[in-house]
Amino acid sequence: MGSIQALRGTRDILPEEIGYWQRVESVAQDILSKAAYQEIRTPIFEQTSLFERGIGEATDVVGKEMYTFKDRGDRSITLRPEGTAGVVRAFIEHGLAAQGGVQRLWYGGPMFRYERPQAGRQRQFHQIGVEVLGSLSPRADTEVIAIATQILQTLGLKNLHLNLNSIGNSEDRQHYREALIAYLTPFKSELDPDSQDRLSRNPLRILDSKDEHTQEILQAAPSILDYLNPDSKTRFEQVQQQLTSLGIPYEVNPRLVRGLDYYTHTVFEIQSDDLGAQATVCAGGRYDGLVAQLGGPDTPAVGWAIGLERLILLLQQLQPVSPTRIDFYVVSKGEPAEAQAVVLAQTLRQQGFSVELDLSGSAFGKQFKRADRSGAAACFILGDAEAETQTVQLKWLATGKQEAIAQSSLISMTELLRQQIADSRAEGKG
RNA sequence: GCGAGCGUAGCCAAGUGGUUAAGGCAGCGGAUUGUGGUUCCGCCAUUCGUGGGUUCGAGUCCCAUCGUUCGCCCCA
Missing domain, CATH: 3.40.50.800 (Anticodon-binding domain)
Structure with missing residues (x-):
């Protein structure tokens, strides 16, 4: 066993398993192309600053999970930890905005995060994602959610739950943030240690805490939904109405906040009952400020990413892919x-x-x-x-x-x- | 980064201080030198992740280290 092994958190996908991957990829491609999405392929590594500016310097992904190194030209390079930043960079760099209208894009490929591996989580993992750039319409939000649902359904997955929330625009969030801090501060000593820490840095994420006592305290906390301005509120209601008319079940979860800084308004997660602790199969939301923040024209956008390893874990529970037979x-x-x-x-x-x-x-x-x-x-x-x-x-x-x-x-x-x-x-x- | 469990062949495994490390699957060879799926026979770990220690003696106990699994954190 002195021989070289795959690095921690990476793995080989052997022929016996590849059928699942090919199935997922072909189903996704088929559905996406029928919805007029075009594939885009961006580099696997980018300038480190792209992710720092895009994802947010305070996030865990940027703060402690990036594969960052200096290349031989002394440039700081990072293996992409997610797909959106690269797609937005390409969108700006090639003037796709100038083509006007709405750009519907999808991508797939490996992502890298330096984390401790566990069920449904690896250091190199794979995502398929979509980004709709240039539409402010709540119908774009609904469309991407509907497509994700269709892909998962076509693959035959069961026991999935769509959780939906709106975190409003940045002003809404600022007001809510203040209200939440005001509510939680008197309880500070009762919160779990992580949450105490987050109170000053990123209070919204306390909502996500798994600590029971923290959750008890949060029972009476103010809800983000009460801090949405009339426009934000209307947008969120429209998304919900459209999902209902599409027959897509969902649950509004005002505690749902996302770990990346760029989200605005609609955020959502699709979770499975049949995975371990890492139950989120698909997640995404709207990010109206990101394109401008990365130096492009003010462009609203919405998207999601599906985690392929998690998806395939579920697929394997369903039925074995029949081996390909030769003639x-x-x-x-x-x-x-x-x-x-x-x-x-x-x-x-x-x-x-x-x-x-x-x-x-x-x-x-x-x-x-x-x-x-x-x-x-x-x-x-x-x-x-x-x-x-x-x-x-x-x-x-x-x-x-x-x-x-x-x-x-x-x-x-x-x-x-x-x-x-x-x-x-x-x-x-x- | 933190916590817990686990490392015996390609895979699943027995073994809990005492001669040569069960068994099964897969593989390979033969019975069957031009005809498969059944059956039968044989082969397939000088060594138990690695290093050190305890002991007359270690796969078995101790320490370290690496890997792995699950969980925390975080996320797809």
């Missing part, structure tokens, strides 16, 4: 036959079949054993006799039926073979 397994023995088998395999692939060629050169018996385990519908057999007569034996593994075929007539049999594979699969299931 044909090619068995051969002896010099001329083995050479012809290479050509045969390639010919079949060019006709659109999936074909595995046995490379072992071992006895036919062993090769058949492997053919059987491969899950192929049939195998082609090439030995000295076939090589000599330019034929090939085709054996159907389910029935054992076998026939000789002239190599030259294989291509003309493509449709027939396709049909026979389908038939043998259909029977195999019954």
